Amino acid sequence: MHPQDEPRAWWKEAVIYQIYPRSFADSNGDGIGDLNGITAHLPYLSKLGIDVIWLSPVYASPNDDNGYDISDYRAIMDEFGTMEDFDYLLAAAHRLGIKIVMDLVANHTSDEHAWFVESRSSVASDKRDWYLWRDPVDGHEPNDWQSVFSGPAWEFDEASGQYYLHCFSRKQPDLNWDNPTVRDAIYDMMTWWCEKGIDGFRMDVISMISKDPSFANGPLWAHVCNGPHVHEYLQEMRRRVLSRFDLLTVGEAGGVTIEEARRYANADGSELNMVFEFDHVDGNATTAGTLYDKWGYAKPQLPAVRAAFNRWQLGLEGVAWNSLYWDNHDQPRAVSRFGDDRPEWRVLSAKMLATCLHLMKGTPYIYQGEELGMTNKRFAGPEELVDVEEVNAWHELVEKKGILSADELLRCFDAVARDNARTPMQWDASPNAGFCAEGVEPWLAINPNYGQINAAACLADPDSIFYYYQKLIELRHSHPIIVYGTFRPLLEESDSIWAYERHLGDCVLTAACNWTDQEQRCDLWDEHSGTRLIGNYTGHVDGILRPYEAYVTLR
Ligand code: GLC
Ligand code: CA
Numbered sequence: 001m002h003p004q005d006e007p008r009a010w011w012k013e014a015v016i017y018q019i020y021p022r023s024f025a026d027s028n029g030d031g032i033g034d035l036n037g038i039t040a041h042l043p044y045l046s047k048l049g050i051d052v053i054w055l056s057p058v059y060a061s062p063n064d065d066n067g068y069d070i071s072d073y074r075a076i077m078d079e080f081g082t083m084e085d086f087d088y089l090l091a092a093a094h095r096l097g098i099k100i101v102m103d104l105v106a107n108h109t110s111d112e113h114a115w116f117v118e119s120r121s122s123v124a125s126d127k128r129d130w131y132l133w134r135d136p137v138d139g140h141e142p143n144d145w146q147s148v149f150s151g152p153a154w155e156f157d158e159a160s161g162q163y164y165l166h167c168f169s170r171k172q173p174d175l176n177w178d179n180p181t182v183r184d185a186i187y188d189m190m191t192w193w194c195e196k197g198i199d200g201f202r203m204d205v206i207s208m209i210s211k212d213p214s215f216a217n218g219p220l221w222a223h224v225c226n227g228p229h230v231h232e233y234l235q236e237m238r239r240r241v242l243s244r245f246d247l248l249t250v251g252e253a254g255g256v257t258i259e260e261a262r263r264y265a266n267a268d269g270s271e272l273n274m275v276f277e278f279d280h281v282d283g284n285a286t287t288a289g290t291l292y293d294k295w296g297y298a299k300p301q302l303p304a305v306r307a308a309f310n311r312w313q314l315g316l317e318g319v320a321w322n323s324l325y326w327d328n329h330d331q332p333r334a335v336s337r338f339g340d341d342r343p344e345w346r347v348l349s350a351k352m353l354a355t356c357l358h359l360m361k362g363t364p365y366i367y368q369g370e371e372l373g374m375t376n377k378r379f380a381g382p383e384e385l386v387d388v389e390e391v392n393a394w395h396e397l398v399e400k401k402g403i404l405s406a407d408e409l410l411r412c413f414d415a416v417a418r419d420n421a422r423t424p425m426q427w428d429a430s431p432n433a434g435f436c437a438e439g440v441e442p443w444l445a446i447n448p449n450y451g452q453i454n455a456a457a458c459l460a461d462p463d464s465i466f467y468y469y470q471k472l473i474e475l476r477h478s479h480p481i482i483v484y485g486t487f488r489p490l491l492e493e494s495d496s497i498w499a500y501e502r503h504l505g506d507c508v509l510t511a512a513c514n515w516t517d518q519e520q521r522c523d524l525w526d527e528h529s530g531t532r533l534i535g536n537y538t539g540h541v542d543g544i545l546r547p548y549e550a551y552v553t554l555r
Pocket of ligand 1: 068069105168204205252329330
């Protein structure tokens, strides 16, 4: 069996594991995960079988947004260790055959980055134009853009009498990518990391680097996503940096359409390998609706989630490459959002979700703890809010404007807040879950269910979610149809079953997943269907799928 038309590439065959370093493992007893903590757990990742680690930012940062506000691109955050620790981690990972992809946060810097400090120092500064400074209009913000983290996207600078743009927090001023010197500085920095031997970049909000020059009023995303020069800049980046190394590149692309993704992730390779799209995690499209913006708590509906994936699967076939993910550090836990985290269904539904995702066409991403079926946390009250997005939303929507009641917003946080994904990794049942030493206070409270849900328990149980992921990864590495087969949706009218086929040469893979806690009829299989490839129950009962059953055959 050989891939036919689709050109082979290691980043298509790989499975990526995302590490959020702050919450992965603390090696030195300060309650904060660090680089040496990651190095210590490489054997665990090697056992899981993943090919690549995507490391959320580890650069120097005042941590207004946990490292997504960088103050020095060429230094390691003190709390995470030193550059020697990084070099050691990279070498140790490479020895195990694991590659490392870095987070490239280049739409903005920290306001404490030397570039911004200089830019702010005077309107005459050489670096003034490195950021987006504008005069007030009628004594107010230059336009009505609202930041992603609530409130105006402009911050007034008393000293110079101008505003600067920040699409995220006020401590994350946006760089001016239209200035070629800025782009040179970013490319130099990227080259420096590539020469160190890293294996790629996950590009933070890369679809936002080119702003609409009219700066007209309206929704922020409409004026900053997929702007007029974004493809030109990425092609330049490809020529200047990316093409000189063998890298995996994935762009986080808020607001991206299939049309746009065909350009960003085009098969010609002139821009990026793939993008992260947001259609299946957009609560406004996949649930009965949100209360305000992203804030809502309704459960995603199978038909809408499946339709989003089917659209992307078919829309990029042969012309671009998909990435596949359920969750990451910005999303709630997969099993709580899309599956069923009640104790009786958690394991089955987590395996079902894994099956569904990993056997579609594209490169799958696992977020730390997903392989254990880690769940959302519960927000007791405002004193528990840590993430800048939560804190600002509380201030703006509950305290300042009264758009949502305290109870409503807390309920939304339980469902979709980012801290759900950021609670520390649950390694074992010892105090502090093995994340940090006993008696140390972890930077974010550990989910109280760590006694039941932890890596040690999973490793000791051959039927665990961990070993199910291990098996899925093994299958990907041994069956080209999983990587290269074409995708064909099935049962598109069903409101309980998600099914599809993959085709490669004469081979057909058939996958079906029951998204409900009830038994469902399913007549996809007959005596010609071939043999069982994987499933989350033992055996298979003809004509039905049991609650949360996933069943896959190959012929
Ligand atoms: C991306 C990151 C998110 C961060 C934001 C600003 O969406 O994934 O964590 O807050 O960009 O950098
Ligand atoms: Ca530490």
